[in-house]
Amino acid sequence: MKKKIVVYTAISGDYDQLKSPEFVNENCDYICFSDNQSLKSDCWHIVPFKEHFEDTTLTTRHVKLLPHRYLSSYEFSIWIDGNIVIKNNISNLLNLYLENASIAMFKHPLNRCSIKDEVTACIELKKDLKRKLIFQRDLYYSLGYQDGDACIPGTCSILRRHNEKKLILAMEEWWMHVRTYSKRDQVSFPFVAWKIGIPFNLIEYQSFKEYFLRSSHDGENFKDRVMSYLFQGGLFRVKTAHGQFHIEHISEENS
Known part of the structure; x- marks a missing residue:
């Protein structure tokens, strides 16, 4: 019988080594999209990338942001970055946080509560070109976006009912922003969610440590x-x- 839940990730080149889950849920499929032919796993099913971009970050972002294009046969998807190890039954999170929303993410671990703060951090850490980030920040505020009281979500893990029509619209818009402006998806998501009008649940960061272990990327x-x-x-x-x-x-x- 076809499973309803898929856990998926994407690894380009040697930026990450594929990490085996400490907890494997038999009701989930595990899929890793990659261009690294040396990857082997007893748990993950390795699938070659369908789309390739000059920037390998965009190649993995395409998979990350658009599960409806790749995984439409599943009802639920759980994205994890390539440096994350699953250590508990993450299907529990679906029951808790996708009851009244089609997407859920963990709160930003450093409690950043504005696009301005996220852009400033990205500039300091040289995550993308300064001019791109500043242009994007100023554009969003000029279009009427206002920061709320809630934390900006961290996007290293994303829970979705990814075939819902409004969420598909939002994910396509999100990809367009990542492709057109800065590739930093945490900068663009709050604006896209506001523009499209999709409710999303923010999960307390303490819960992240209950379900996941995050290491540094190999690269x-x-x-x-x-x-x-x-x-x-x-x-x-x-x-x-x-x-x-x-x-x-x-x-x-x-x-």
């Missing part, structure tokens, strides 16, 4: 690795050895 630079540890929560220390920086987690018991 990340030093600043990105620090951000990964901040996202994961808890304490960490930065050490140097032979002129290289190393980051290690500190358990709360030993702090």
Whole structure:
């Protein structure tokens, strides 16, 4: 019998190594879209990318934002970034957060509550061209977008009933913004949700740590690795050895 739930991810090149879930739900299919022919897994079904872009980030974003194009035979989809390990039964989240909405995400781990703050952070971390980010920020506010009281969602995990018509409209719009402006999807999602008028649920960040473990991407630079540890929560220390920086987690018991 065809399963209703799919967990999926996308990996381009060697940016991430495919991570096996610590908890496997037999009621879910697990699909990894990739151009890396060396990927092997006993859990994940490896599927080649259908669309390719010069920027590999856009190649993975295309899969990430448009599950209705790739996974239309499933009722529910759960996206996870390639650096995330599943450690609990994530189908529980669908029952909790997709009852009254077609999309749900976790709150931003650093409690950013405005597009302005997200753009500033992206510029500082050199996540995209400064001129692109500033243009996009100013455009959104000029079109009437106003920041609310809620946190901006983090997009490393996305729960969706992805075949709903209004959500498809929103996801196509989201992709258009990522393709046209900055590729930073956390910048564009709040505006798109406001413009299309789709309700979405924000999940408390503490729940993220109950269901997932987030590591740094294999291709990340030093600043990105620090951000990964901040996202994961808890304490960490930065050490140097032979002129290289190393980051290690500190358990709360030993702090």
